[in-house]
Amino acid sequence: KAGVTQTPRYLIKTRGQQVTLSCSPISGHRSVSWYQQTPGQGLQFLFEYFSETQRNKGNFPGRFSGRQFSNSRSEMNVSTLELGDSALYLCASSLGAAGTDGQYFGPGTRLTVT
């Protein structure tokens, strides 16, 4: 089976712009979670989608949003980008809900905000 894929792998944006990141889970997996990873804050949970519904949400401002499509693919959007949004954004999929099953991570999207 193909692993979790994320596009794009690298992205450079300017403050104030918006960005959309995409994640394709492993075939058959229904849960997709998003994480932000930075050297200073470590791994921070953004949200989890399961069967197109947001199941869990981390402590991020409303500028961060996501959605999941009927084929389980997920997108994450960040509006009004700030310098502090520069990070590696990781997507993970699991067969069952996250936390009941091991998660499989994609390689991440490296976002740089200038």
Place this chain on the structure above:
Amino acid sequence: GEDVEQSLFLSVREGDSSVINCTYTDSSSTYLYWYKQEPGAGLQLLTYIFSNMDMKQDQRLTVLLNKKDKHLSLRIADTQTGDSAIYFCAESMGSNYQLIWGAGTKLIIKP
């Protein structure tokens, strides 16, 4: 509160055993996980243990769970240079199985 704690660094000699420790706070945790992250890559699921188990072994990896002390450890036997990575532990807790992550332990291998 909810917290998972890990030491930030561990240095071991090649060929020795590595023991990476993790403490968690929620006694109702149901699953506990170990993940590995190599430089420039996403996280890789290594193993996980149910809270009703004390130990799980998988080739060179041994997970020990002490529920009384809320302590989880990952032992890597015969540590190799390829084991150099950051190791994260995570617990799932609550009726919604929310995942709480540790900050990660960087394993450094000395020749």
